[in-house]
Amino acid sequence: MPRDTAELFGKPTPRIDGVAKVTGAARYASDEPVANPAFAWLVTSAIARGRVGGLRLDSAKAVPGVIDILTHDNVGALAQPPAQMDGGPTTTTLETDQIWHDGQIIAIVVAESFEAAREAANRVEVDYVAEPPSATFDSPGVQVEPHKTTEDSKDPAKGDAAAALAAAEVKIDARYSTPTQHHNPIELFTTTCVWDGPHLTIYEGSQAMWGLKANVAKQLGMDPAMVRTISRFVGGAFGSRGGTTSRTAWIAIAAKRLGRPVKLVATRDQGFTIATYRAETRQHLALGASRDGKLTAFVHEGWEVTSRPSGYNVAGVDTTARMYACPNIATAVHVVHADRNTPGFMRAPPETPYMFALESGMDELAHALNMDPIELRRVNDTKIDPVSGKPFSSRSLMACFDQAAAKFGWSGRNPKPGSMRDGDWLIGWGCATATYPTNIGPAAARLAVTPEGKVTVQLAAHEIGTGAYTVVAITAARSLGLKVDDTTVMLGDSSLPPVTVAGGSNNAATTANVVYKACEEVRRRLAEAATADPASPLHGADAASLQLKGGTLMGPTGASEPFKAALSRVTGGVLEVHAENAPQGSKPGAVAGLYEGKSAMVRGTGRENVTTFAFGAHFVEVRVHERTREIRTPRVVSAFSAGTIVNPMTAHSQFMGGALWGLSAALFEATEIDRKTARYVNHNLADYLIPVNADVPDIQVLVVPEEDDQVNPLGIKGIGEIGIVGMNAAVANAVFHATGTRIRDLPIRAESLL
Amino acid sequence: MRPFTYERAGDLSEASRLGANTGQGQTDAPVQFLAGGTTLVDLMKLDVLRPTRVVDISPLGADLAGVALTSRGLHLGALATMSKVAEHPDVRRAYPAIAESLSLAASDQLRNMASLGGNVLQRTRCPYYRDPSWEACNKRRPGSGCTAIQGYNHNHAVLGVDENCIAQYPGDLGVVLAAFDAEVELSGPSGARLLAFTSLHRPADGEPHLETNLRPGEVITGFNVPAGAWTRRSLYLKVRDRSSYEFALASAAVGLDMDGETVRQARIGLGGVAYRPWRSPEAEAVLVGKPLDEATAKAATDAAFAGAVTHGGNDFKPELGRRTLVRALLQAQSLPVSEAS
Missing domain, CATH: 3.30.390.50 (CO dehydrogenase flavoprotein, C-terminal domain)
Known part of the structure; x- marks a missing residue:
């Protein structure tokens, strides 16, 4: 039985790695010092479909300092493609001469210097055998098919949605689209490989230390025990570093061929094509309701672009169908195969695009009903997951709406579109629901504590910028009654106990629960020894009732002894425990699978008795110039309710950063594709727009307290992704309120409103 | 980026001598002048510009960085930085459009580095120009065609274009100088001359690889903006x-x-x-x-x-x-x- 979580958590705590980060002492993967490295540069394809007919390398080889050039011809047989997180196939690189997409790796130059490698790569001449490519939706040659469903992931369906829609008193029926987007973490995609005899060490920013290790070992036909992956700090991941991509194995092979370390720092533009991205979607949404606003029909269909071989898709209808009470549900998802790189996870992969349609549609329905959009959500709020019939473990959606609305001043809104203005600027206020499923994964951790109260916690978890080191330190120190400042945390190394992939916002729940379990083991051993020792003031007490608090082992009556005395009774040196946690609902073998690099998660929709989600509400003000139609966003209020908040300080950053990215997804971000050649054209941070400081509005984040003892023992819901969800719709709804124009295609730009 | 020889010009005649092969803004010109470097170095890293010689004219800055307001008008030195001119009180008062065009351009860091002369010569942001992996670009490779016309042309020009090139001039200051009858002061192998600012950039007219009417070796030394x-x-x-x-x-x-x-x-x-x-x-x-x-x-x-x-x-x-x-x-x-x- 866990301690009162309010006693453990909720105190704003600065990042324990903050000083290291701002002083440059924190080592990101490419900062790791290696002896005498050679430098790699990727040569990537300038066509999207065809084959490499030949490579003319003489000019490149003549560049002083060039050591080696890897091509299909000389290394293609040495590695298999990396396994995909979805289990399906993906595009190849040097394994064959086939070109699947723009910017595919077709050769790798290795040289004595970064500059020589770059120059030589620019001098590689490629003879292509080109075929006409298919770029995206509506391009000739794309193949459309229903996405694959499994017993665990069926498309939500209930009742007779078509009939209910036909009979609905009020309905909306609309099509929406969301664009291609790229993560663009500020840390570029890098890989450094070092061999020591048969042992391979890979330094690479990763969200899956053990997954990367197992996957690369398999690609190279090695025993995974011979591979170590290190990624102590990650400069942003957002899903882009969850799966293994092609470059890693080739850099390992380059290092092996040379007998010296090889370092690759891919360029910003290469990052658009050698890693993953959020694919563009098209969606159809139809909602039927009675006059009082109660939903009677829900129809949501999606189309998603993917590569030729991969069936990757995000199928966000699995979330949207659960948002509101509705007796009739029909959903479908299709994949559209084009000559593109394979997409992948990007912050709230299903929810960001699919909640845009639902939450825009809810606003349209509210307008059609002449009803306040908050009230429409209230009328359809539900404590029961409408798809599965299971209760939500907790759902504070309307509390989030009400508190954010009050803070925002929503009651002062004139609902008539175009009715509010300030000089030449039209003002619009919009809102939308945010949500994200609550997931948790299996994990292992090692914890050592000295009599002086110095704690070391080790696990192969991932600091992707979220504050993971601090979450672990807080959990360990507070559970042991010791100090955060006396706690050392080691993460990001596959030689440490395995943790599931840092995805699906599971990290805080996963790591805190396993570390708590380790601390509980320490407490148990100290308590059992103390209660058995006649010399202890706690002698004879019930060991289960003892707690570690304030540097002591304390009984329920107030009797206590110093931590040092309690620990020294058990060991003269250091007490170390190894804990493993399989969260409730885990499939058999989940923990064993961790050691094979498998990532298993208990999902919010995959629990036996409950459905687990976190909820929130966004409110945004937009201003649109009446003539030139630029859109500005002076203020945002967002409220979230997500169970136990481990560290309110870093949680605030997560919520705020998510809301800001949501604004960016609504107004700025889109990867543009040359339709004829299926090539990206704005693959840099000048032309791929993201907000600058002047665009960053006043973002106020509210946290609505919530206790949920069903999600996991510590009541933690993930918060890494929920912040982005729904903000795109809130902005679109605000633009409609400002102008009377409903924009259903993102991003919304001045030209959308001319 | 490819290896190049770096030279510094101590005075204008040396600049013109070292820069004898700068051409008229052709992408493949073997010599490029370097001032703030904010567009040149960028394009060299992208392997678009491949000069074999870079002539740094920043040593001329002591003489060519002035800002002077007289009864005849405003004189701006070509090596004055964007930020210096944007913040200059005389410019802000008497030529607010010039100050605004500069302060609304780029970022603080770029404005602190970029010179006015380089700024007006900033090259297009056309993505097909800026990435040499695209075969067809008449501006980069004369006669190769234009990918943008049937490609992604969201921010391409609609005025002054022809069937060979629709690249957009990306600058801000140049727009004001064109409107305000400015003239450009030039110094070259055959001496100094004045050119109407509207004649500095060539029209598309079938030869988009020729960007300017500068003569080989000519350096922009300043701008005169008449009073009015x-x-x-x-x-x-x-x-x-x-x-x-x-x-x-x-x-x-x-x-x-x-x-x-x-x-x-x-x-x-x-x-x-x-x-x-x-x-x-x-x-x-x-x-x-x-x-x-x-x-x-x-x-x-x-x-x-x-x-x-x-x-x-x-x-x-x-x-x-x-x-x-x-x-x-x-x-x-x-x-x-x-x-x-």
Whole structure:
């Protein structure tokens, strides 16, 4: 039985790695010092479909300092493609001469210097055998098919949605689209490989230390025990570093061929094509309701672009169908195969695009009903997951709406579109629901504590910028009654106990629960020894009732002894425990699978008795110039309710950063594709727009307290992704309120409103 | 980036001698002048520009970085930084459009490095120009074709384009200089000369690889912007999706000389929409002698965009350009301006 979580958590705590980060002492993967490295540069394809007919390398080889050039011809047989997180196939690189997409790796130059490698790569001449490519939706040659469903992931369906829609008193029926987007973490995609005899060490920013290790070992036909992956700090991941991509194995092979370390720092533009991205979607949404606003029909269909071989898709209808009470549900998802790189996870992969349609549609329905959009959500709020019939473990959606609305001043809104203005600027206020499923994964951790109260916690978890080191330190120190400042945390190394992939916002729940379990083991051993020792003031007490608090082992009556005395009774040196946690609902073998690099998660929709989600509400003000139609966003209020908040300080950053990215997804971000050649054209941070400081509005984040003892023992819901969800719709709804124009295609730009 | 020889020019004659092969802005010119480097180094890293010799003219800055306001007008040294001119009190007071065009451009870091001479020569942001993996680009590889015309042309030009190139001139200051009758001071192997600013950039006219009318070895040493009643009542309006650090979707430089409600003279430049720094004498002519109101402003903008040619992605530009100019004209009319010089 866990301690009162309010006693453990909720105190704003600065990042324990903050000083290291701002002083440059924190080592990101490419900062790791290696002896005498050679430098790699990727040569990537300038066509999207065809084959490499030949490579003319003489000019490149003549560049002083060039050591080696890897091509299909000389290394293609040495590695298999990396396994995909979805289990399906993906595009190849040097394994064959086939070109699947723009910017595919077709050769790798290795040289004595970064500059020589770059120059030589620019001098590689490629003879292509080109075929006409298919770029995206509506391009000739794309193949459309229903996405694959499994017993665990069926498309939500209930009742007779078509009939209910036909009979609905009020309905909306609309099509929406969301664009291609790229993560663009500020840390570029890098890989450094070092061999020591048969042992391979890979330094690479990763969200899956053990997954990367197992996957690369398999690609190279090695025993995974011979591979170590290190990624102590990650400069942003957002899903882009969850799966293994092609470059890693080739850099390992380059290092092996040379007998010296090889370092690759891919360029910003290469990052658009050698890693993953959020694919563009098209969606159809139809909602039927009675006059009082109660939903009677829900129809949501999606189309998603993917590569030729991969069936990757995000199928966000699995979330949207659960948002509101509705007796009739029909959903479908299709994949559209084009000559593109394979997409992948990007912050709230299903929810960001699919909640845009639902939450825009809810606003349209509210307008059609002449009803306040908050009230429409209230009328359809539900404590029961409408798809599965299971209760939500907790759902504070309307509390989030009400508190954010009050803070925002929503009651002062004139609902008539175009009715509010300030000089030449039209003002619009919009809102939308945010949500994200609550997931948790299996994990292992090692914890050592000295009599002086110095704690070391080790696990192969991932600091992707979220504050993971601090979450672990807080959990360990507070559970042991010791100090955060006396706690050392080691993460990001596959030689440490395995943790599931840092995805699906599971990290805080996963790591805190396993570390708590380790601390509980320490407490148990100290308590059992103390209660058995006649010399202890706690002698004879019930060991289960003892707690570690304030540097002591304390009984329920107030009797206590110093931590040092309690620990020294058990060991003269250091007490170390190894804990493993399989969260409730885990499939058999989940923990064993961790050691094979498998990532298993208990999902919010995959629990036996409950459905687990976190909820929130966004409110945004937009201003649109009446003539030139630029859109500005002076203020945002967002409220979230997500169970136990481990560290309110870093949680605030997560919520705020998510809301800001949501604004960016609504107004700025889109990867543009040359339709004829299926090539990206704005693959840099000048032309791929993201907000600058002047665009960053006043973002106020509210946290609505919530206790949920069903999600996991510590009541933690993930918060890494929920912040982005729904903000795109809130902005679109605000633009409609400002102008009377409903924009259903993102991003919304001045030209959308001319 | 490819290896190159770096040389520093100690004086103008040395600059002209070392820069004898700078050409007329051809991408493959073997010699490039380096000042702030904010466009040159960028394009060298992208392997677009591959000079074998880079001639650094920043040592000339001591003589060529001045800002002087006289009764004849404003003189700007070519090596003055964008930030210095943007913040200069005389410029802000007497030529607000110039100050605004500079402070709305780029970022603080870039404005601190970039020179005025380099700024007006900034090369297009056309993605097909800036990435040599695209085969067809008439500006980069003469005669190879234009990928943008049938490709992604969201921010490409609609004025002054031809069937060979629709690249957009990305700068801001140049738009104001074109509107304000500025002239460019040049120094070259055959001595000094003056050129109308509107003649500095060549029209598309089938040879987009030739960017300027500079002669090989010529260095821009400064700009003269004549005095006129319109410089004081002037502004630069830049419309873009992002609040800062973005090239214009459409911009307008407007200077007005008003006689009460009536326009005595107007100066109108357009940015974000044209192949080169664009002045619209057609729009100016519509306004002269008329009261400035919504109707006359719209008539002027219709004249300005009468020759616009669009290519799909930039279909929105003429309408946004017209709206931008109407807004700029009406805003300039209502500026509080003291008539004293």
